[in-house]
Amino acid sequence: MKKTIYQYIIAGMFAAALWSCKKDEVKTIAQPGTAPALSATADTVILQKDHAGDNAVTFKWNASSFGFNGVVKYSLEFAKKGNNFATVKSVTADTLSKTLTIAELNTIANGLEVDNGVLANLEVRVKAIISNNYQAAYSNTQQLVVSSYLDLIDYPTMYAPGDYQGWNPAGAVKVVSLKSDKVYEGYAYFSAATTTFKFTSTDSWSGTNYGGTSAGNKGVLSTTGDNLQITGAGYYYLTLDLGSNAWSATATTWSMTGNAAKGWGEDLDLTYDAAKGLWSVTADLSAGEFKFRANHAYDINYGDNKPGDPFLNRDGGNIVVAEAGTYEVTLNLGIAGNYSYTLKKK
Template sequence: MSLLLFSCEKDEDRITISTEGAPALTASATTLVLTQENGGEEAVKFSWSPLNLKWSQSDVAYNAVKYTLQLSPKGSNFATLTEVLADTVEKTFTESELNAVLTKLELPAEAAAQVDVRVKATYGGNVEAVYSAPVTLTVTPYKDIPVYPSLYVPGGYQGWSPDVAPRISSAKDDQKYEGFVNFQEASEFKFTSAPNWNNTNYGTGGAGKLSTTGDNLKVEEPGYYLLKADTKGLTWEAIKTAWGVVGDATGSWDVDKDLTYDATEKVWKATLPLTAGEIKFRANDKWDINLGDEKDDRPADGVLEFGSDNIKIEEAGTYEITLDLSNPAYYLYKLKKQ
């Protein structure tokens, strides 16, 4: 392989480059389970041997090689890929950085997948790139859950400890917060603006009202509550919920199939036979509070929104259904065919 870099009127002034071999790529790990909690930790380091260039005139030689890492779902032969530039002959990814790259490849979260990685070496615009042999990773990405501005919900039900209290969040950062809290007992509580008692705290200002000087708020009975708070309008609401799934895929749009709350995993679950059709999640056997997946012709992505589109079941079978409302203002579900 050769490249004409410089040209003069005489053939004897022509400078050429030739290459020998290709970069040899290695990875520090080939099986990875990524987690959001360890997002800042090193996930994998890729290293490769430099591409060896031979110049016809050594006095003008310089390091002309540029390296790019290419990642692709195994089996696609790099027809689908994402690229990451590298300044040297190595590249280290943190767990969050690698997860972001895998997200671009639209790999499913929480499921192991195989990814081919190779190095692309280029040293001129009019010559074909040189590629390393691929290295295959088996990697489990995570759903990148956003952390929105939040209020904390310390109370008697959890020891009045704001540093470990559940949160409700404002996805639009508009001082309107929402989230679900499991009260194992009737309990007093407050909203705090930080995971401590040293900042603005909210108690009752009367029925449905908030006050920064008021007494404790209260739920009168145990249960799984949708909490809402508006710190601009100084209002709040607590709605006790029990969740089910409904739709023609369950057999009825009128009668729910109940989900059961797992306090250890902090999710609602059921294993149910479903036919091809559609479903939705709804609370309290009513349509006041219902969750679907996407709208306006956007594809389903496992993230739920209030009042959005039905969830399609493409194939009949028995499914493990999981509804995860534990991330405030960012609600998830899974349908796993048994």
């Protein structure tokens, strides 16, 4: 009898253990996320740089459920209308709403390469995700029309104060590092037969100041060196390399070359206006293409990789003249790194 009771007890304990093991195997499986409902406080926003810090638009949405109480991460995705979000700019959100300033929305619009100063159609949606290994949930698409402005790119900057402007770093010619690689460049017009200057790391004398040697409008930089010197009046391409401590100044004149002008390899010369700080020419152009180049050579040349803005790119794509006619062409190299042009039909 006792043996039978013990057998029942052992069998009961085994069944309980087995039930416990099965209970431990219960797993929570995420379900497809529900689509958030997205809304916006505005459907058209005119972006103006003077109001860059103002709020532009607020987006709100409800929570997406994946079937359990896990952490859901949200982001807003922006795309040009009609490309099915093939190319997007994303902004993360810590809550169920996101307010963007004029400057933030303008950065998004420029990142999508919309044309500045005209109304552009964007699409916005919310992306909800619990893991990169699990399918995201997306909201409805919200239409947004914006008119963006062109914002200059801020590059690491140095200054070139000298006798040409009273040795004032804050008002001096700037040189910038386009790749943040300690190599700086910029353009400047010097009217005197001899110009002396230094490079400074800030817009005052309180930073690191560079002089050095000067021979043939180039030399070696030194923090304890003499003033640098450029011989000859002209429009100069300035470079300095803090890695090798080399500097140089190359005198330049500018022209257009291409089948829209006088032909590839031929030059339509521009004239420099020191008062305006611009190179320009008014000429009859053919339908075709051209580039700007220095000194009738391709060593320093600029094209346009993004016709939607006026900025030039070193060794960039050909600039298109869509229709023959008389054009006023200007070239502005005075804002370091943000080189630009205009092409206006008369």
